[in-house]
Amino acid sequence: MSTAGVAGRRRAGRVAAAVVAGLLAVGTAVFTAPAAGAADTAPTRAAVFTRGADPGPRVVTLTMDADWYTPGDVPRVLQILRDNGITAGFGLTGRYVERYPDQVRAIAAAGHKLINHSYDHPAFTGLTSTGRADQLDRAEAAFRRLGLGTDGWFRAPYRDGYLDDGVRADLASRGYWISYDWTFDTTGYRGAGTEVILDRVRRYTVPGAIVLMHLSSESTDTAALPAVIATLRGMGYGFTDPYRSVTRGAIGLHWAALGGRGSVLGVPRTEERVATTAGTAVQWFAGGRVYWREGTGAHEVHGAIGARFVELGSVTSYLGFPLTDETPTPGRTGAYNHFDGGSLYWTPGTGARSVYGAIRAKWASLGWERGFLGFPVSDEVGVVAGRASQFQGGNVYWSATTGAHEVHGAILSRYLALGGTAGRLGLPVSDEYPVPGGRRSDFRGGWLRWDAATGVVTAGYA
Structure with missing residues (x-):
């Protein structure tokens, strides 16, 4: 009134x-x-x-x-x-x-x-x-x-x-x-x-x-x-x-701890609501959202990562609930959120990309974004007989029978020129590894060998 x-x-x-x-x-x-x-x-x-x-x-x-x-x-x-x-x-x-x-x-x-x-x-x-x-x-x-x-x-x-x-x-x-x-x-x-x-x-x-x-x-x-x-x-x-x-509980406390309306989240836009089922909650803010689940607590998503998360279906997607706030990567070249089912990584040049499952585990074992693969530049996509994610420094391929393996550098260039997973070589069955005078990657249908002296990649077929 x-x-x-x-x-x-x-x-x-x-x-x-x-x-x-x-x-x-x-x-x-x-x-x-x-x-x-x-x-x-x-x-x-x-x-x-x-x-x-x-x-x-x-x-x-x-x-x-x-x-x-x-x-x-x-x-x-x-x-x-x-x-x-x-x-x-x-x-x-x-x-x-x-x-x-x-x-x-x-x-x-x-x-x-x-x-x-x-x-x-x-x-x-x-x-x-x-x-x-x-x-x-x-x-x-x-x-x-x-x-x-x-x-x-x-x-x-x-x-x-x-x-x-x-x-x-x-x-x-x-x-x-x-x-x-x-x-x-x-x-x-x-x-x-x-x-x-x-x-x-x-x-x-x-x-x-x-x-x-x-x-x-x-x-x-x-x-x-x-x-x-x-x-x-x-x-x-x-x-x-x-x-x-208009905030309460763990979500309200987390929002306040982040800086309240002065944070990247800004002003509350909705009440706190059930996110999926009992024991979950979400509240929307002008700059992002805060999710809460019993057992994992309250975490925020915002910006390009938040937009991609929502585009994929938010907590109803394969990613599930966030397990972290958005966090800068070492060197502050990018940012990430980890979720139940995977991660979203972002840089200004790559945008926000999801990585999950066995491909994420392989990438993590190779040093995450600090390794030679760098940041993801694609989401995981379907390829012939399997799945793949593209990174700044190479690709990771997966199938249920071959597992997850990386291919990079000159070997990757030659592999793609020969048709990649759709070619005679098929999916990789090993990471690249050293051999006398060069390096090699094995595939279902053969191998590719890089010669350190000449830079030539030679194909061999099973």
């Missing part, structure tokens, strides 16, 4: 009644529970956060809403928050953003969370899906003209329809996967005195509470803000920020 001045307080009785009912609701809808067996796919419904995702700790999140009628004393609010080390959420309508761009820039520059609060504050249950999309898009466009964005976070005007399944579906269809609701409203927008506001704070604060205040010049919330903060601290509460409030 955003301030709308006198005009806003004269809305239809249906909306007003919904607002009053909402003011008294405390902890009735914490967040939408993840569905068992859910796939690692985009949410079809926005997750509603009436309290923080982890309601156990004695922390609260402060938020302020604003519509276009008056800007509010933004410098004063930001100073109070800064002095108290608090990061808050700001639900702003598109027309507020358009009318008061300097205030919005200041809010964003201070690190506070911007939330799409619609364009002109209508009741969402009274709109069609097209109308809802228009409200979201016009508001987001106002933010983007300032070089800002809301990362797919939304707050319902008047709290109207915040639990409505159709509204939540329409939000998700536009990429708004977090509906950032609130636990109680201080009612400063009604001109409530400080003692009334503090009484509501004492009565309705619960662990994980999301407190709604209003930014308008008519609201008494700004004047009461220092007392609200002091009262909450006197009650034994600390403050968390909106970003952290």
Whole structure:
């Protein structure tokens, strides 16, 4: 619910009644529970956060809403928050953003969370899906003209329809996967005195509470803000920020340890959800995803490796769950993630490539990317009678009967010229090995020998 001045307080009785009912609701809808067996796919419904995702700790999140009628004393609010080390959420309508761009820039520059609060504050249950999309898009466009964005976070005007399944579906269809609701409203927008506001704070604060205040010049919330903060601290509460409030458990701790919204993962985009089955979880962030599984813990994927992982099917693919975060290779020439079923390696020149199974084991035995084979430049592919992966320094071939063997250098060039696995030589049955005067590789159908003196590769057939 955003301030709308006198005009806003004269809305239809249906909306007003919904607002009053909402003011008294405390902890009735914490967040939408993840569905068992859910796939690692985009949410079809926005997750509603009436309290923080982890309601156990004695922390609260402060938020302020604003519509276009008056800007509010933004410098004063930001100073109070800064002095108290608090990061808050700001639900702003598109027309507020358009009318008061300097205030919005200041809010964003201070690190506070911007939330799409619609364009002109209508009741969402009274709109069609097209109308809802228009409200979201016009508001987001106002933010983007300032070089800002809301990362797919939304707050319902008047709290109207915040639990409505159709509204939540329409939000998700536009990429708004977090509906950032609130636990109680201080009612400063009604001109409530400080003692009334503090009484509501004492009565309705619960662990994980999301407190709604209003930014308008008519609201008494700004004047009461220092007392609200002091009262909450006197009650034994600390403050968390909106970003952290939508994370929980091992995923939340891991994200925070990586640097939170300042890390490569950035801002949370979804709630924590079941990844595949019970005992697994995933949460999407602006820059990547964090997966958790009982027994292996929480690990992130991001960037080109994350994109390739998702392209392959993420945790439902042969790779399974990540066992590491993305990690720089020695010398920082590339990066990798290890997974249940293999690895993804990346360099700027090769892109992200998967390697797994017996071919990965052979590559590892030869020194990983530090060996003569270097980084993979292809995923594993099917070849005649087997499988193969191409590396910077050669190829590794595999079949169930021959095992995994490497071929490289001049011998590889000659082998490929003779047709590779489709030629008379067939699959390799040995790695390259030294012989008097040169080196040799054996194949199902013969051998190739490199002469050190002449550089000539000679073929022999069985």
